[in-house]
Amino acid sequence: MPVWEQVALVIVMIAILFFFWPGAKKEMEQSQQVENPDWKGALIPIAAVILFVILLITLASG
Secondary structure, eight states: OOHHHHHHHHHHHHHHHHHHHHHHHHHHHHHHTOSSOOHHHHHHHHHHHHHHHHHHHHHHHO
């Protein structure tokens, strides 16, 4: 990857952080105020996707 592409990528990453940081910070503060977060509802699908990807990688490499 040429140097100018790496520089452009860094600039884009900084711009993304600059634009999304205020909203992400506000959402993190609000998420701490939630009384009963439902982590099982989020972790089960994520774990299923991770296991599926590992299965696909295993099948493709075998």
